[in-house]
Amino acid sequence: xxxxxxxxxxxxxxxxxxAVAVYSALISILIGMAVGAIIVVxxxxxxxxxxxxxxxxxxxxxxxxxxxxxxxxxxxxxxFNAVNLGNMLFRAVPLIMTGLSVAxxxxxxxxxxxxxxxxxxxxxxxxxxxxxxxxxxxxxxVAWLCAFLVxxxxxxxxxxxxxxxKAFLNINEVITCIMTNWIAANLVTWWFDAHEMxxxxxxxxxxxxxxxxxxxxxxxxxxFMDVLFKGSQANGGFWIAILIAVAMxxxxxxxxxxxxxxxxxxxxxxxxxxxxxxxxxxxxxMAIAGCLAAAGASLYYLSGNTEFYWSTYQKxxxxxxxxxxxxxxxxxxxxxxxxxxxxxSMLNISGIQLKYLTAYNEYISDIIIAVxxxxxxxxxxxxxxxxxxxxxxTGGNVNAEPAPAPAAATPEVQNAQEEKEIIQNxxxxxxxxxxxxxxxxxxxxxKVQAESEEGGQK
Amino acid sequence: MSEYVIEMNHIxxxxxxxxxxxDITLQLKKGEIHALLGENGAGKSTLMSVLFGLYQPEAGEIxxxxxxxxxxDPNDATALGIGMVHQHFKLIEVFxxxxxxxxxxxxxxxxxxxxxxxxxxxxxxxxxxxxLKVDVDAKVExxxxxxxxxxxxxxxxxxxxxxxxxxxPTAVLTPQEIDELMEIMRGFAKEGKSILFITHKLNxxxxxxxxxxxxxxxKYVGTVNTKDTNKQELSNMMVGRPVQLxxxxxxxTPGDVxxxxxxxxxxxxIHKNNAVNNVSFDVHAGEILCIAGxxxxxxxxxxxxxxxxxxxxxxxxxxxxxxxxxxxxxxRAMAGMSHIPEDRHKHGLVLGYxxxxxxxxxxxxxxxxxxxxxxxxxxxxxxxxxxxxxFDVRSxxxxxxxxxxxxxxxxxxxxxxxxxxxxxxxxxxxxxxxGLDVGAIEYIHSxxxxxxxxxxxxxxxxxxxxxxxxxxxRILVMYEGEIVGEVDPKKTTPEELGLYMSGAxxxxxEAE
Numbered sequence: 001x002x003x004x005x006x007x008x009x010x011x012x013x014x015x016x017x018x019a020v021a022v023y024s025a026l027i028s029i030l031i032g033m034a035v036g037a038i039i040v041v042x043x044x045x046x047x048x049x050x051x052x053x054x055x056x057x058x059x060x061x062x063x064x065x066x067x068x069x070x071x072x073x074x075x076x077x078x079x080f081n082a083v084n085l086g087n088m089l090f091r092a093v094p095l096i097m098t099g100l101s102v103a104x105x106x107x108x109x110x111x112x113x114x115x116x117x118x119x120x121x122x123x124x125x126x127x128x129x130x131x132x133x134x135x136x137x138x139x140x141x142v143a144w145l146c147a148f149l150v151x152x153x154x155x156x157x158x159x160x161x162x163x164x165x166k167a168f169l170n171i172n173e174v175i176t177c178i179m180t181n182w183i184a185a186n187l188v189t190w191w192f193d194a195h196e197m198x199x200x201x202x203x204x205x206x207x208x209x210x211x212x213x214x215x216x217x218x219x220x221x222x223x224f225m226d227v228l229f230k231g232s233q234a235n236g237g238f239w240i241a242i243l244i245a246v247a248m249x250x251x252x253x254x255x256x257x258x259x260x261x262x263x264x265x266x267x268x269x270x271x272x273x274x275x276x277x278x279x280x281x282x283x284x285x286m287a288i289a290g291c292l293a294a295a296g297a298s299l300y301y302l303s304g305n306t307e308f309y310w311s312t313y314q315k316x317x318x319x320x321x322x323x324x325x326x327x328x329x330x331x332x333x334x335x336x337x338x339x340x341x342x343x344x345s346m347l348n349i350s351g352i353q354l355k356y357l358t359a360y361n362e363y364i365s366d367i368i369i370a371v372x373x374x375x376x377x378x379x380x381x382x383x384x385x386x387x388x389x390x391x392x393x394t395g396g397n398v399n400a401e402p403a404p405a406p407a408a409a410t411p412e413v414q415n416a417q418e419e420k421e422i423i424q425n426x427x428x429x430x431x432x433x434x435x436x437x438x439x440x441x442x443x444x445x446x447k448v449q450a451e452s453e454e455g456g457q458k
Numbered sequence: 459m460s461e462y463v464i465e466m467n468h469i470x471x472x473x474x475x476x477x478x479x480x481d482i483t484l485q486l487k488k489g490e491i492h493a494l495l496g497e498n499g500a501g502k503s504t505l506m507s508v509l510f511g512l513y514q515p516e517a518g519e520i521x522x523x524x525x526x527x528x529x530x531d532p533n534d535a536t537a538l539g540i541g542m543v544h545q546h547f548k549l550i551e552v553f554x555x556x557x558x559x560x561x562x563x564x565x566x567x568x569x570x571x572x573x574x575x576x577x578x579x580x581x582x583x584x585x586x587x588x589x590l591k592v593d594v595d596a597k598v599e600x601x602x603x604x605x606x607x608x609x610x611x612x613x614x615x616x617x618x619x620x621x622x623x624x625x626x627p628t629a630v631l632t633p634q635e636i637d638e639l640m641e642i643m644r645g646f647a648k649e650g651k652s653i654l655f656i657t658h659k660l661n662x663x664x665x666x667x668x669x670x671x672x673x674x675x676x677k678y679v680g681t682v683n684t685k686d687t688n689k690q691e692l693s694n695m696m697v698g699r700p701v702q703l704x705x706x707x708x709x710x711t712p713g714d715v716x717x718x719x720x721x722x723x724x725x726x727x728i729h730k731n732n733a734v735n736n737v738s739f740d741v742h743a744g745e746i747l748c749i750a751g752x753x754x755x756x757x758x759x760x761x762x763x764x765x766x767x768x769x770x771x772x773x774x775x776x777x778x779x780x781x782x783x784x785x786x787x788x789x790r791a792m793a794g795m796s797h798i799p800e801d802r803h804k805h806g807l808v809l810g811y812x813x814x815x816x817x818x819x820x821x822x823x824x825x826x827x828x829x830x831x832x833x834x835x836x837x838x839x840x841x842x843x844x845x846x847x848x849f850d851v852r853s854x855x856x857x858x859x860x861x862x863x864x865x866x867x868x869x870x871x872x873x874x875x876x877x878x879x880x881x882x883x884x885x886x887x888x889x890x891x892x893g894l895d896v897g898a899i900e901y902i903h904s905x906x907x908x909x910x911x912x913x914x915x916x917x918x919x920x921x922x923x924x925x926x927x928x929x930x931x932r933i934l935v936m937y938e939g940e941i942v943g944e945v946d947p948k949k950t951t952p953e954e955l956g957l958y959m960s961g962a963x964x965x966x967x968e969a970e
Contacts, residue, residue, distance in 0.1 A: 255831045256822055259815070266810040273767065273797070273805040274819045275788025 021331035024382035028329060028375035029343065036062050036368035040360065050359050058360050062368070065350025071357060086225065086232020088342065088349045090303065094119070096241045096341030097296025098323025100248055101159075101289040103332040107252055108285035109265030114162055114177030115293040116320025117184035118155040120312055122294025124188045126151030126301050127210050127308060131198060134216025143218045144302065151298035152291045158184060159290015160283055167279035173286065181320070185312040192310035200307070208311050214304030233306075237299035242338055244295065249334035261285055293320065325373040331383075344369065460524030463488045463652045464509070464540075464621055469518035471504050478504040479515070482678045484671050486621065491643055491653045493663040493684070495696055496673035497895030502656050505673070506623060510535045510542060541614030542623040547606050551599040555592050556581060559613050577616075584615045588645055603752075604635040611642070622646060623654045628662055632752055633923060633956035640666045658696075658895065660689040660703075661924070672696055697897050707907045710931035713743035716794075716884050716915035717764070722773035724756075724763040726939075733759035735939040736773070743883065746906065746916040748930030748947075750923070752959050756939035757919045758800055761888050764917075765797050766790045767805070778883060791820065796877040800888035800919070806873045807861045814842035814857035817876050849875035850901075867898035874905060885909050888919040903929055923952050937961045 037059045044055035057076050061068060066088055069079045098115040105112035130147035138146070162176035192198050192210055200209040213219055223236030252258040263271040264281045272278050296319060300306055326344055330336030351365030464486040471479040479501045486492050496502045507513045509520065511529035519526050522538050529535050549558050556574065559581055565573045578594060585592050590608040598606060607627060614622055624643070628636045643653055643666055655667055663670055664684060672679040672695040679695050693701045718740050726733035734756045741747045749757050762768035764775055766787040775783045782790045791797070799805035807816050818827055818838050827837050842857040851871045853859035861869060870890065877885065887906060891899040906929060910916050920926050926933060927947050935943045935958035942964035945955065957963040 254833060256828050256833055257831060259822055259833060263808050263811065263819070267804070267808045269804045270806065270808045270819070272787065273765075273799055275786065275791050277786075277788075 018333070020383055020386050021333065021336070023386055025329045025331065025336070025340065027382050028372055028378065031375055032368050032372035033063060035371045036364060039367055040364060043360065043364075047359070054358055058354060058358050058364075061354050061357065062350055062364065065353040066346045068353045068357065076357065082229045083232045084349050084353070086229025086234035088345045089225070089229070089238045090233040090235065091348055092338075092342040092345035093237045093241045094296035094300045094319040095322055095326050095344050096245060096338055097299065098293045098319050099326030099330065099337040099341050100245055100323075100334055101292035101296070102323045102327035103330065103334060103337055104248060104252065104261075104292060105285055105289040106327060106332045107265050108261045108281060109268060110163075110166065110173050110282065110285055110289070112159070112162075112177060112286065112289045112293075113174050113321075113324070114159065114180050115289070115323045116316040117177070117181035118158045118290040118293035119297040119317050119320045120181075120184040120188045121158040121290075122151040122155040122297035123301055123308055123317075124151075124191055125154035125294070126298040127213065128191070128195075128198065130213045130218040130302065131211060131216055134213065134218045140217055143216075144220065147213075147218055148295070148298045148302060152295045155294020155297070156287045156291035159293070160287040163283035163286030166286070167282040181316055182313075185316055189311055189313040198310075206307075208309055210308040210310055212304060212307050213302060217304075218302065219304030220299065220302045233303060235303050237303060240299060241296075241341075244292070245334045245338050248292070252334060293323065296323075322369065325369060329372065460521070461488075462486055462521070463523060465519075465521040465524075466505065466509060467519050467521065469505060469508055469515045469520075471501075471508055471513055471515050476676075478676050479508065480676045480678075482518075482673065482676075485681070486652050486654060487669075488652055489647050489650045490668040491647050491655055491666055493655045493657060493667035493670040494673070495658065495660075495663060495670055495692060497658065497696055497897070500673040500696075501676040502673060503625075506542070506625065506654075506656065509540065509623070536617060536619070538621075539619045540621045540623065541617060541619030543607065543610040543614065543625060543627055545626040545629065547610050549598045549606055549609060552597060554595050554597055555601070555605075555609050555612075556594040558598055558609055559594075559616050563617050581612060581616060584612055588615065588642060590615075590642065603754075604631055604638075607631070607639070620651045621654070622651055623656070625656045626658075627655075628657070628659060629921075632960050633952045634960060636662070659924075660692055663692065664689060674698055693896055697895070699897075701896050702900055703896075705903050705907065705928040707929075708911070710745045710910065712745040712931070713913065715740045716743050716778060717741040717917065718774075718776040719764065720774045720776075722760070722763050722770055722775065724759040724768055724770050726756075726759065731939070732771070733939050734763055734770075737936075737939070737941055738773075739934055739941065741884065741915040741917050743915050744910060744913050745931040746910050746918055746929055748918045748920060748926050748933045749936055750920065750926045750933050750955060750959065751936035753921050755936045755959075757936055758888070759939075760936070761797075761800065761886060761917075761919055765795065765886060791882075794883045796820075796880045796882040796885050798873055798877050798885070798887040798890050800892075802866075802869055802873055807869055809860075809862040811861055812857065813846070813851070813853055813859045813861055813864065813872060814838050816861050816872060817842045817845050817857075820876060820880060845872075845875040845879055848879075849905075851875060867894045870894060870898065870902065874902060878905060878909060881912075882914070884915045884917065886917045886919075889921060890918070891920075891922070891925060899925075923955065926955070927952065935959055937964070 040058040040062055041055055044050040044052075044058060050058075060076065064078055066084050067078045067081060068084065069077045069081045071077060098119060101115045101118065102112050126147045129150040130143060133143035133146055158180060161180055162173040165171040165176045166173045198210050200206055200211045202211070220235045220237045220240075222234075223239055225232075225234035225236060225238060228234070252262065260271065260276045261281055261284075263274065263276060264278050264285070268278050271281070297317075300319075301308060322344055326337055326340045329340035329343070347365040347368055351362035354360045354364055355362040462485045464484075466482065466484040469479050469482045469484075470477065482501065482505055484492075484494070484505065494502050494505070504513065508515050509529065511531045511534050514530070520529060521527065527534075527538060529538070550561070553561070556578055560572075560574075560577045565576055567573050581594055584590070585594075585608075590612055592605055592608050592612065593601065598609065601609075611622075627639060631639060640662070643655070646653055647668075655663075657663060667684045669681055669683055670687070670692060671681045672692065674696060675698075682692075689703060690701075693703060720738045722734055722737045723732050724734035737756075737760060739747070749760065751757055759768060763770040766782075766785065770783065773783065774781065777790065777793050777795060780793050782793055785793065803809060808819065815838075818841065821827060821841075822833065822838075827834055827841070839857055845851065846853075846856060849871050852868050853864045861872070864872070874890065885906075890902050890906065894902070903925070906916060906918065910931075918930060920929075927950075930947050933945045933947055933950070933955070934941050935945070935955060937959060938961065942961065943958040944965065945958070954963075
C-alpha cells in the first residue's frame, strides 16, 4: 500500500504499485538468471570436456547471449547483433500473445492453461486458409487478413469452450483447458494428416511438415523490421503484437467492459450483486484469451518461413505454456507482457548461442525459464514485502517533510488522523493479507500441479 | 499470593507501522467477571492473542498469581489454565460432542487406545454440575448454536481451566440463551473461576460484569467498577466522545406499498427443505420494516430471493407495481431497489478495486460515467469525492485507496454512500451495522432513519435485538424460513421477540 506524498496528493512513481511489480519481477529474473549461471558452472565442473574458460563463456552467454556476435579467434565477441536481436523480437511475438491471453483471463479470475490448444487451433486456421487462398490466387493482403482472422476466430471459439463449461456448469477451467488442449492437438494432427495437399513434400527429407506460407506468398510485411534488423526473421508481426497489447491495456483499464471483467475476476459475487452478468463475462474473457493465443500462432506462421510440424498429438507447443510465466512476470499487465515476452525470447536466443558457441546445450535456458516460473509465483510475495518496506519508508518522510496543508487540516492533524486510521485498519488488513496468502498459495499449488501434469504428458 | 490471578502489565505490541497495544494493563481478580470493552481495532483481540501466546509483546510482562510467566504458544496458555471460547467456534462438525470436547486432551490407555468411558463420565459430571445441557453423542452439525457454545465451554472445563475468556459470546444467541449464559458465567465466578468477557454490548456488561477495562485505539483508557458506572459513561470512554445511544426518530408515516412479496419460496443450499417457505409481506413507503430472527432462519435467502442473487422457486415479487419475480439483478436494481448486502466483503465491495471504483459499482454504466464504453475518469473522481465528503468516508488516500485497506466501518460507509445516493424507493439493508463500532453504528442508524423520512421504504434485516427494537417501525420475526409473528416494536419486549425467534411462539395466519 503506497502512501501519499504529503501535500501533493500523488504517489511518487517509484513507489506506485506498478513500480513495485516491476521490482519484484526483476528480482525473480535476477534470481532465475543467477540460478542459471550456477547451473552452468556446476555442469561445467562436472563435464570433463568443459574447461574453466568454457564455464566463464557459458556464464557470459547466459546473461548476454543476445549480444553475442560469435567468436573472434578463440575469444567470444559481443556487440550489436542485428540477427540475434531481430530473431529475439520475432520469437517474442507468440510469447507476447499467449502471455496476453493468460493475463487477460487472469484479470477475470480465470486461469487459462489452454493457450496451447488455442494456439494450435489458430495455427490450423491460419495455415489452411492462407494456403487455400494463396493457391486460389486471392490478392495477398486479403488472403493474409482472412488467414489471420480465421485463425484468431478459431482460437476464440476454442477458448470459449472452457468458458462455457465454467459459466454454466461451474467446471474448473483448468480441467477443461487441459482437455481441450489435447483435443486440439489431436484434431490438428488429424486435419493435416487427412489433407495431403497441405503436406510439404517438395523438400526432401522433411516429413510431417506443412507447406510454409512463403510458398504462396501470404506473408506479413516487414514494416521496416528488415531495415532495423537486417538478416533476421523479424517482421511487422511484432508491431501488430504491440498494438494488440496496447489495445488490451486500454480495454482492461479504460472501458466499462474491462471494469466489468476485472470486477468479475476480483470478486465474482460483488460483480453479480452489481448486476454484472458474470456468466457472459467469463465466456467472453475466455474467448478473448483464445483469440489472443491464436493471434500469436497466426502471426508466427504468417511470417512465411516458419514451418509447422503437424504431429502435435505427441507434444503441445511450448509457446502455450510459456505464456503463463510471461503473464506472471508482467503481473498480468498487458504492457508489461511485451517486455516479459521479449525477455523470455531473449533467453531462448541465449540458449541457442550456448549451443552453437560452447559445449553446453540450449536446455540451460529452459532451466532458467523454469526457475523464473517458480519465482514469478513468489513475485507476489516479493511485492507484498517490498510494499511494506516502501510504506515504512514513506511513513518516515511524512513526518520529516510536513507539506503545505490542504484545506483546513494541519499536517499534525492529518498525520494523527492517518495514524488513527491505520490502527483501525490493521486488524482487517492483516486478516485480508493472510487470506490473500492462503488463496495465493492454494492457487499456486493448483497451478504447479496442473503444469507438472502437463509436463508429464509432454 | 497476589490479589490477581492474571496481570498483564504495560503490554506493548507493534505491527509494522502501527502500535496495536500501547502500554495496556489488565488485571484479573480471582472469581470476578471482568469485561474488556472496546471498538473494533481497539486492540482487544491483539491483547487476548498476547495472553494466549499467539503474539509476543514487545514490552510488558504477564503475571500469573503474582509470578512472571512467559507464554510462548497456546499450549503454555493451556498449561496455565487459560481457556478461551472463540467468537467463531472451533468445533469439528462431523465429530460428536464428546469427541470435540476431548480432542487434544484425550486420555489414552495402553497402546494409545482412547479411554472414552472415563472422558464421558467426566463430561457428563461437568455438564450436570454447571447446568450445561448437552447431548454428548450428538454430532456438532446437528445441534443448535447455543449448544455448540456450551460444548466450547465444556472444552475449557474439561481441561480444568480456571481463567475463562469469552470472545463476543452472545452474538449468536437468543435473549433467553443470553440470560442462561449470564447465569452460567455467574456460577463460574462463584466457583472461583475468573472470567474475561470481551464484548461491545453495554447491556451485558452492566448485567453480569464486576469490573470493566476499556481500550480505545490501542491505548488503555481505564478500569472501572461496573456498579460505579453507567452505559453512557462506558460508551463515552470507548468512543472518546459523547455518543447518542438511543435512536431518535419521529413516528413513521407509512404510505403506499412499495414492495409486495407474495408466497415467496427460496430453496436452501444446505438442506433439502426450503430456506424461505411461502413468505408474504408488504413494505410501505416511509416505514422501516425489520425482519428479525436468529441467524440462519432464512433471512439471508429471503433477501437473495428479493434482490435476485438467488432464484426463487415460487411466489411473486412486485416492486412499485412492476412484477420483478423473474427479472435479472440489474433490472431489479433499476426498477427501484438499492441493497446494502449482508456480507460487505463478499457482495458489497470489490476489495481489489479502489474506493472510487467501488463507489460507481452500481452506476458505472450510466451516461454520467461513460461514453461509448469508455469510462469518464474525471466524472468518477468528482462523484467519489462528493460521496466521500457527504458520507465522511475516511481512508488513507481518498478516492484511490484500495478498498481492502480501509477499516470495516469506512468500507460499510462507502457501501451505504453508494446505495443511498442512488435514491431508490426501496432500500434493502441487511445487518448494516454488523461488526461496527458504536460511533459508526450511530451514524448508520441515523442515515437509515433519514432514508425513511425521505419517504423511501426500508427493509431491514438484523440479528441485533437492540437494533431491531430501536430502529424499526414494524417487526416480522422469521423462524425456520417462515414468518412466525408480526409485532409492534413499541408494544413488544425482547422476551416476547425471543419466544418468536426461538420458535416457542407463533401467530396464526394473521402474519401473512
